Amino acid sequence: MxxxxxxxxxNCAHCxxxxxxxxxxxxxxxxxxxxxxxxxKVKINNNENTDKTFNKIFSIIHKYExxxxxxxxxxxxxxxxxxQMKEIVRFIIGAVLFASGLILKLPNIYTLIIFLLSYLIxxxxxxxxxxxxxxxxxxxxxxxxxxxxxxxxxxxxxxAEGAAVMLFYQAGEILQSRAVNRSRKSIxxxxxIRPDYANIDxxxxxxxxxxxxxxxxxxxxIKPGEKVPLDGIVIxxxxxxxxxxxxxxxLPKDINKGDEILSGYINIxxxxxxxxxxxxxxxxxxKIIDLVENAASKKAQTENFITKFAKVxxxxxxxxxVLVALIPPLFxxxxxGSVWIYRALIFLVISCPCALVISIPLGFFGGIGxxxxxxxxxxxxxxxxxxxxxxxVVFDKTGTLTKGVxxxxxVEEENGYTKQEVLTYAAYAESFSNHPIASSILKAYxxxxxxxxxxxxxxxxxxxxxxxxxxxxxxxxxxxxxxxxNIIYKKNANEGTVVYVAVDSKFAGAIVISDEIKEDAFSLIxxxxxxxxxxxxxxxxxxxxxxxxxxxxxxxDEVYPELLPAQKVEILQExxxxxxxxxxxxxAGDGINDAPALALADISIAMGGLGSDAAIEAADVxxxxxxxxxxxxxxxxxxxxxxxxxxxxxxxxxxxxxFLLLGAFGIASMWExxxxxxxxxxxxxxxxxxxxxxxx
Numbered sequence: 001m002x003x004x005x006x007x008x009x010x011n012c013a014h015c016x017x018x019x020x021x022x023x024x025x026x027x028x029x030x031x032x033x034x035x036x037x038x039x040x041k042v043k044i045n046n047n048e049n050t051d052k053t054f055n056k057i058f059s060i061i062h063k064y065e066x067x068x069x070x071x072x073x074x075x076x077x078x079x080x081x082x083x084q085m086k087e088i089v090r091f092i093i094g095a096v097l098f099a100s101g102l103i104l105k106l107p108n109i110y111t112l113i114i115f116l117l118s119y120l121i122x123x124x125x126x127x128x129x130x131x132x133x134x135x136x137x138x139x140x141x142x143x144x145x146x147x148x149x150x151x152x153x154x155x156x157x158x159x160a161e162g163a164a165v166m167l168f169y170q171a172g173e174i175l176q177s178r179a180v181n182r183s184r185k186s187i188x189x190x191x192x193i194r195p196d197y198a199n200i201d202x203x204x205x206x207x208x209x210x211x212x213x214x215x216x217x218x219x220x221x222i223k224p225g226e227k228v229p230l231d232g233i234v235i236x237x238x239x240x241x242x243x244x245x246x247x248x249x250x251l252p253k254d255i256n257k258g259d260e261i262l263s264g265y266i267n268i269x270x271x272x273x274x275x276x277x278x279x280x281x282x283x284x285x286x287k288i289i290d291l292v293e294n295a296a297s298k299k300a301q302t303e304n305f306i307t308k309f310a311k312v313x314x315x316x317x318x319x320x321x322v323l324v325a326l327i328p329p330l331f332x333x334x335x336x337g338s339v340w341i342y343r344a345l346i347f348l349v350i351s352c353p354c355a356l357v358i359s360i361p362l363g364f365f366g367g368i369g370x371x372x373x374x375x376x377x378x379x380x381x382x383x384x385x386x387x388x389x390x391x392x393v394v395f396d397k398t399g400t401l402t403k404g405v406x407x408x409x410x411v412e413e414e415n416g417y418t419k420q421e422v423l424t425y426a427a428y429a430e431s432f433s434n435h436p437i438a439s440s441i442l443k444a445y446x447x448x449x450x451x452x453x454x455x456x457x458x459x460x461x462x463x464x465x466x467x468x469x470x471x472x473x474x475x476x477x478x479x480x481x482x483x484x485x486n487i488i489y490k491k492n493a494n495e496g497t498v499v500y501v502a503v504d505s506k507f508a509g510a511i512v513i514s515d516e517i518k519e520d521a522f523s524l525i526x527x528x529x530x531x532x533x534x535x536x537x538x539x540x541x542x543x544x545x546x547x548x549x550x551x552x553x554x555x556x557d558e559v560y561p562e563l564l565p566a567q568k569v570e571i572l573q574e575x576x577x578x579x580x581x582x583x584x585x586x587x588a589g590d591g592i593n594d595a596p597a598l599a600l601a602d603i604s605i606a607m608g609g610l611g612s613d614a615a616i617e618a619a620d621v622x623x624x625x626x627x628x629x630x631x632x633x634x635x636x637x638x639x640x641x642x643x644x645x646x647x648x649x650x651x652x653x654x655x656x657x658x659f660l661l662l663g664a665f666g667i668a669s670m671w672e673x674x675x676x677x678x679x680x681x682x683x684x685x686x687x688x689x690x691x692x693x694x695x696x
Contacts, residue, residue: 001047004073005040011177015064022060059347063136094122098163124167142352152345156338165670172678194289195229211280218276229263231283232274246624277503300647317351324664346663349673350656359648359684366691367641373625376634383620386603387638391535391583397540397550399590400607401628402515406436408444409443412488412561413509423508426501429467429476432457437497440513475502496546520629525555527632539568545614569596588631605631641691648684655680
């Protein structure tokens with residue numbers, strides 16, 4: 001059983017990771033909590049007592065976040081944002097009372113009562129939450145730290161400061177929550193490709209229905225300006241489609257009768273009728289949304305390190321605070337206990353690792369969202385981070401660096417035959433084959449084939465075709481075929497695939513077929529070098545001359561031609577054995593016939609994945625267009641995201657480290673301590689949002 005829940009009010013990233021860990025501890029349950037989207041995905045592998053299992057899951061959620069509202073996810077209803085009005089009202093009332101305590105010249109006892117009321121109204125729920133969490137065994141969280149610090153301030157006679165710090169903390173929490181929600185909305189906007197409805201043709205009447213209710217084979221009507229709701233084939237009409245949501249391409253695509261159209265496109269200007277080929281759960285847009293949402297479950301090493309670090313760091317700082325409170329009064333003459341307790345309380349406020357725990361997953365998710373907007377699907381923050389350390393990029397040739405579309409580039413005649421005769425005999429011989437080379441010869445011939453003239457046909461594996469055409473025996477294939485028949489022929493030196501043609505055991509000529517290099521591949525290799533890639537390699541099953549020509553034109557460091565899939569794996573294994581531990585190897589292929597190599601590489605990239613289910617399933621990264629230059633863009637996004645994340649780590653730890661020292665020596669007050677906690681978190685979250693932006 002698979003279920004998805006929206007956790008409204010989930011604003012603590014550390015709590016999200018704790019919830020995920022504890023739910024995964026339940027027998028037969030797998031869970032992933034996506035803090036960025038507030039979605040909990042649960043898979044129950046045993047359908048017995050599911051009600052009991054869900055009760056356990058909900059109790060775990062409320063153990064960490066009692067105020068979370070749990071709602072089963074449904075695409076047919078809006079995902080409403082958690083309201084912050086209660087927090088804002090509490091803060092305003094608390095702030096008015098606090099200002100009154102400062103302005104009004106009242107006896108000390110009344111001033112103390114006003115500050116206490118301000119404190120309880122603004123932060124009473126923080127104290128209550130801390131108390132409940134302690135009863136559940138959850139001690140070292142921000143609620144506990146803030147409660148102890150501010151109660152301690154009241155205890156040492158700093159009532160105004162205790163109330164002010166709680167108000168400042170609440171203001172920071174409200175701003176931080178708004179920043180996190182804004183970041184979430186920005187990420188959601190990048191992935192806002194899900195259609196809301198489909199117009200089905202019901203006996204001549206157009207009905208608007210949820211996309212989940214449309215079945216394969218049904219007819220839908222897509223009006224100008226609407227999102228394409230489901231994958232299908234256009235059976236009537238023509239239009240222009242905006243494909244940018246899936247591919248990142250700004251140029252619109254012409255759609256005509258008989259063309260495939262994918263969910264997530266936007267129909268710009270024509271009314272089209274489409275026959276649905278995939279239900280929504282199997283559609284392109286559904287797979288993409290699922291990929292991006294699930295990406296958060298595959299955490300990067302940096303993310304995992306910070307989660308572990310936070311668990312160790314906070315108790316150590318709390319222990320440090322205890323030592324600061326106890327040791328100086330015992331060993332230093334004249335040291336006042338109240339002074340050192342106050343300094344210890346500052347330690348506690350500073351120690352909360354929220355800035356790291358919140359901003360880092362948001363940064364990675366932002367990078368993944370930005371990549372998806374540009375037609376690059378990265379299946380996890382672990383792969384996004386690994387792209388930073390790429391040292392070698394290995395390419396398949398056909399369909400990756402070249403278009404995979406074979407084209408006749410020259411026809412050579414011999415022994416009195418004309419070029420047209422050579423092409424005609426080859427076209428008739430290849431007329432029953434589905435091979436891409438046969439298709440290119442038939443396309444170059446360009447005339448109708450009279451198949452009655454083909455009296456016999458035999459495909460000779462790995463060599464070519466033998467056929468009897470209008471009473472004459474025709475051979476069309478590689479040099480091995482003519483060698484086997486002891487036919488004397490002229491070896492062709494042109495780069496490309498050569499089809500030799502012989503008629504009645506006499507050499508007639510040769511046809512050269514070449515694959516075109518993709519336009520954006522020409523500058524790719526030099527640009528990869530500029531961003532730090534040490535070596536580029538090309539593995540191909542094509543002949544040596546064709547492979548060397550492509551490698552030479554593009555400037556690839558190493559070219560390995562005439563390889564079988566198993567040989568590609570052997571070479572890739574050799575490259576892996578020679579690299580250092582930190583360095584990653586990327587393999588870019590078409591995601592289907594290169595599956596063994598894709599599985600072996602540190603990072604596998606499927607090219608031309610749009611509409612190819614096998615490619616989307618096989619690779620760690622899917623390029624939604626046929627552009628190899630997107631590999632470079634993926635690496636750039638990775639490097640930029642990693643830089644932003646390390647800025648947050650260094651900034652947060654640096655500021656906290658400085659304020660811990662200042663607090664210990666009595667230079668920093670609680671005001672500065674709260675800035676070191678809430679202020680740093682707010683700045684780090686805002687910085688993480690920069691990962692959403694892509695610079696050319």
